Amino acid sequence: MYLLRIALPDQPGTLGVVASALGAAGADILAVDVVSRAADGTAIDDFVVELPLGGRADSLVSACLAVSGVRVLWLSRYAAGGNLRHDLEAVEAMTEQPAEAERLLVRHAPVVFRADWALLVSRDRDTGRVVVPHATPAAPDLPGDEAPWLPLDRPVRLEIPAGWEDRGWRHVTAATTPLGSRHRALVIGRSGGPEILGSELARLAHLAGLSQTVLRTLGPEPDPVPDD
Numbered sequence: 001m002y003l004l005r006i007a008l009p010d011q012p013g014t015l016g017v018v019a020s021a022l023g024a025a026g027a028d029i030l031a032v033d034v035v036s037r038a039a040d041g042t043a044i045d046d047f048v049v050e051l052p053l054g055g056r057a058d059s060l061v062s063a064c065l066a067v068s069g070v071r072v073l074w075l076s077r078y079a080a081g082g083n084l085r086h087d088l089e090a091v092e093a094m095t096e097q098p099a100e101a102e103r104l105l106v107r108h109a110p111v112v113f114r115a116d117w118a119l120l121v122s123r124d125r126d127t128g129r130v131v132v133p134h135a136t137p138a139a140p141d142l143p144g145d146e147a148p149w150l151p152l153d154r155p156v157r158l159e160i161p162a163g164w165e166d167r168g169w170r171h172v173t174a175a176t177t178p179l180g181s182r183h184r185a186l187v188i189g190r191s192g193g194p195e196i197l198g199s200e201l202a203r204l205a206h207l208a209g210l211s212q213t214v215l216r217t218l219g220p221e222p223d224p225v226p227d228d
Helices: 014-024 058-065 087-096 098-112 162-169 198-218
Strands: 002-009 028-037 042-050 071-077 117-123 130-135 172-178 184-191
Touching (some): 002 014, 014 042, 087 098, 087 198, 098 117, 098 184, 172 198, 184 198
Antiparallel strands (some): 002 042, 028 042, 117 130, 172 184
């Protein structure tokens, strides 16, 4: 399976032409997501496709470039496979188990955002100690138990510290958003790319906010504060 990200004219019929070209190249299209639309009339779409045994990945690129106005931004193997989960489905999973909303958010975020891993990082405001309450199996460790992007006020693309490159963070494209407070954050990462777009940052922040809403409104009641 492959993840193919393309830029194409945002006009009727173009997506169908691209899909037909990929089909003619032998690709089985498993999913299509509109990632963003720009004011210049360009859309960015993600295709998850499967090639038959012996199929060549470069045939996907050639098929797309044969369509007028189409550019291929990224092509890579797609480790998450065909079990796709979109934003709404992730929210539904959290509402079914509201007490586990944050754990489920971390679990599903890589598939929602076509990423390789996700983690939740938290810093104690008194001691400065950093912990990772939840992480997917492929998530790298935090070197030195540090999270230099905290405290965090808004979703951002991460600049990976140079000293981290030999510790599991080489060629990582990552983004983070606050989760409940400035001292807690959801982080997603892709090995090599593609670049995390502004529309994806907005979705990441929105989904993180929804997890907190689910936790507050549907989760267990907090322990009562004892009287003095």
